[in-house]
Amino acid sequence: MASRKPFYLLVGLLIIAGISLSLHRHYTYDIPWLPGETRQTWSIEAKIEFEASGDEVLASLAIPNTQPGFTQLNQQTASPGYGLAYSEKENGGSRADWSIRQANGEQALYYRVDMLLDPYAAPPQPSQPPELKVNVEKEPYATAANQLLDRAQERSSTPYTLARELIQEFRIQSQNAELLAQLKPQINWVVQLLQQAGVPARQVHALSLEDGRRRQELVDYIQVFDGEDYQLFHPENGHQGRPDNLLLWEYHSGPVLEVVGGKNSMVTFSMIEQEQPFSAALNQKFSENELLNFSLYTLPLEEQALFKGILLIPVGVLMVVLMRILVGLKTSGTFMPVLIALAFIQTSLLTGLVGFLLIVGMGLLIRSYLSYLNLLLVARISAVIIMVIGMIALFSIIAYKLGLTEGMKVTFFPMIILAWTIERMSILWEEEGPHQVVIQGGGSLLVAILAYLAMNNELIRHLTFNFLGLQLVFMAFVLMAGNYTGYRLLELKRFKPMVEDKK
Amino acid sequence: MSGPLLNWLREVRERYAHPSRLAQKGVLGMNRRNISYISRYNDRSLFPLVDDKLQTKQIVLDAGITAPDLIGVISEQHEVKDLAGLIASLPGFCIKPAHGSGGKGIMVITRRDDDGYHKTNGQIANIGDLERHVSNILAGLFSLGGRADVAIIESLIEFDDCFTGYTYEGVPDTRVIVFKGFPVMAMMRLSTSASNGKANLHQGAVGVGLNIGDGSALKAVQFDRPVLLHPDTGTNLLTLKVPHWEQLLNLAASCYEMSGLGYLGTDIVLDRQKGPVLLELNARPGLSIQVANGEGLVPRLRQIEALGNKHKMTPQQRIDYAREHFSRK
Incomplete structure (x- = not known):
């Protein structure tokens, strides 16, 4: 009798491979085991308003990309008469650029983006730390600032603890803080002092997402780098880490909004939360082709149905x-x-x-x-x-x-x-x-x-x-069934007379 | 627990055997037959020898085994009109597809008179019906997978009278399971009116388990249920005893050398003059023989397997071994 070991090995391998592929898909791509689960998406609309001066207008808005916690699904704009281009900046930031030959009076441009709340979001490229710049300040600000930094440096060991202690120091040494605030806002000082201490840091503009809010404005956070990693710090209370539902809008050391040919420009945000069936959400997430992402969601909808x-x-x-x-x-x-x-x-x-x-x-x-x-x-x-x-x-x-x-x-x-x-x-x-x-x-x-x-x-x-991996499991089951030598259910009935008569 | 559920469970227990009891009895199931016996002992390349009755015929002739005479083969549609000429001088004959399975497409004409050709079930056919049957065979209607086929015309066997009364119409044949050349189990298949003159058990023929030792009846079943009397003729089936038993076993056992198949069903009929005649070989013999014998095949098959391949035994030695070990007192 030929050894059945290779056979059982094959079946075992198929089952293990099938199940681990499925687990991988569940845990890496967040695909739920049960159908009908929904995913939270946020629809955020930015409204840009300004007064055009009658000449050509160029408006440029920083727009968010896929980032830890959020996957960008789709974006659209409404801006009658304006030409639109999406551009990628060298520092990795994306911008929406509107342009028009001639515009006069009140203008309103809309940009809308859907972000999927996604713990497994994969940003297209890691965040680049900003370049270190050292500003030389005039007295007495330089002394006051150095005092704050020195105290903070004494009590800290790492970039993150330095950031935390520095923000803390602004509250402790309130006189120095007040003095510095006369020249520029506290957040700028914190960033500048961190840079001075050799820690890459920048001011970022974030949006706190709350369902149904309108005319919201961006809030400022401090992004502090430790090598490739970074942490967000609240500029006032020094809390470390990204709060839930905080979406980074501009995080590449650029301006949020630039308008050439207009004045009194401002941008406000409104947002709604939506529950989307996960398949719709995944369809959008995977619609951008990734070579390594072996998923049917990368196919066109018609082939998916097939x-x-x-x-x-x-x-x-x-x-x-x-x-x-x-x-x-x-x-x-x-x-x-x-x-x-x-x-x-x-x-x-x-x-x-x-x-x-x-x-x-x-x-x-x-x-x-x-x-x-x-x-x-x-x-x-x-x-x-x-x-x-x-x-x-x-x-x-x-x-x-x-x-x-x-x-x-x-x-x-x-x-x-x-x-x-x-x-x-x-x-x-x-x-x-x-x-x-x-x-x-x-x-x-x-x-x-x-x-x-x-x-x-x-x-x-x-x-x-x-879960394509399940096909391997089916294969294993079929192979096992092909090796089954036991009785069939209907044989139990057929051969019943054989065990009856010897009683 | 609720009453209906309990009743249902009880009913299931009554109607279905427990697998362990079947296993204890050594009953061979379909899956085990396919995996452990057919695919292990029957070389795939040898299947055409038995699946194609024309090839079977050839090896049977080469081996000098007694079998019905081949009258003619019709392999092309345009030859169908020659049928009348081929059968002109014969009182009775049999038309079968070379690749038929499960007895499908076999037409037996017992005699001919002015009315036409008399089939075993009493129906009368004319030459047009026969030609249609042949062209159906050629088109592959009865063959596995619908492949084109050829029709074989054989002379009819003159049945030994010893079985009159035991069978209703049709051909009483003896099925012997031959495992590695040992006749392990045997039964007689008797057609009934329910089986329409056919000797297939699932169609209602009576199966009579035979003692390997002497060819006497052990037990009779119809539709897998024990019977004592033939349902049509009323003869006591347990009085049946197959004559020429030694010769019959010899014929069955020699099919192993001839075909090379380790697990084989041989269908043998008794001719008045020639004695046992090989009708057909089957590489996938059914399992009903166990019910007819009231005994499972597995213990006997295991016993043969345990002998190993060391001793090369002659057919006679194998028959003696089987008669000694597998007969029931």
Whole structure:
């Protein structure tokens, strides 16, 4: 007897690979196990207002990109008459640039972005620390500032602790702080002193997201770098870390808004929170092609729909394998039930069943007449195919005339398969009588219904489409079933008389 | 627990056997037969020898085994009109597809008179019906997968009268399972009116388990249920005893050398003049033989497997071994 070890090894490998791929997708891409889960997205609208002076106008707004915590889904603008360009700056920041030859009076430009709340967001590129700049300040500000920095440096060891202590120091040494505030705002001082101490830091502009808020303004935070990593600090109280629902709007040391050819410019924000089904959210997230991201969501929608069907076939096939090997049901045509089940998915179960029985029943009647014509096999099957098409057309027309639009769906049945089914059943009838027709036909239908129930299950549809690794698990199950030497369920009944009589 | 559920459970227990009891009895299931016996002992390349009855015929002739005479082969549609000429001088004959399975497409004509050709089930066919049957065979209607096929016309066997009363119409044949050349189990298949003159158990033929030792009946079943009398003729089935038993086992056992198949079903009929005649070989013999014998195949198969391949035994030695170990007192 050949060793079965390689076989079990293969099956084990398939299962492990399948499950770990699925786990990977769940944990890396945040794809839920259950269907119907929703993801939070924020729709944020920036409204830019200014007074145009009658000449050409150039308005440039910093726009947020995918960043830790948020994935940018899509963006759009509304700005009648303006030309629009999205531009990437050298420092990594993105901007929306509007331009117009001539504009006069009050102007309003809108920019809207959808951000997905996404713990697994992957920014297109890591944040670049700003270059260190040292400003030389005049007295007495320089002394006051140095006092603050010296005290903070004494109590700190790392860039982050220095930032925290520095902000703290502004509260402790309130006299110095007040003095410095006369020259420029405290946040600028903090950034400048950190730079002076050799710690890359910058002021960033962030938006605190709250559902349904309108005319919000950006709030300032301090971004402090430690190598590649960074932390956000609140400029007033020195709290470290990004608060929930804080979206960084401008974080590349650039201005939030620049307007050339206008005055009194301002930008305000309104936002709403939306629950989106995760698939819609993922569709948008993955629509931008990433080479390494092996996901069906990168395909166009039409192909996705196609794959949704294709990936269900292994489920139906697995059902047939189980029914035949474990239960021992007879079907006419090995995988005919899967094809019928696929048709049921299109038609819905009840209409499908009625249509199937009608067509096969009628087909058997007409086929019994064909028997008398004494035709060669290929010609006879062809005749049956034409007959099936005729019947489908007839049923569709009758159903339509009667106002039963459901009846139109019979066209979804695979016609060649129906023709072969009719032919096989008919021969079975002639050779073994109607009893066998009922047994085999019933077996096929039962398996088809079970396969339909499995394939139409919301959970299974969700899992097969989102976790390609499961296909490997199906493969392993099929291999294991192919190696099953135990009794079939129906054999337990068949051989029952053998264990009865020796009592 | 609720009453209906308990009742249902009880009913299931009554209608289904527990797997462990079947295993204890050594019953061979379909899956195990396919994996552990057919695919292990029957080389795929040898299947055509038994699946194609024309090839079977050839090796049977080469081996000098008694089998029905081949009258003719029709392999092309335009040859169908020659059928009448081929069968003109014969009182009875049999038309079968070379690649048929499960007895499908076999037409047996017992005699001919002015009315036409008499089939075993009493129906009368004319030459047109026969030609249609042949062209159906050629088109692959009865073959696995619908492949184009050829029709074989064989002479009819003159049945030994010893089985009159045990069978209703049709051909009583003896099925012997031959494992690695050892006849491990045997049964007689008797057609009934329910089986429409056919000898297939699932169609309602009676299966009579035979004692490997002497060919006497052990037990009779129809539709997997024990019966004592033939449902049509009323003969006591347990009085059946197959004559020429030694010769029959010899014929069965020699099919192993001839075909090379380790797990084989041989269908043998008794001819009045020639004695045991090989009708057909089957590389996937069914499992009903166990029900007819009231015994599982597994213990016997295991016993043969345990012998190993060390001793090369002659067919006679194998028969003696089987008669000694597998007969029931």
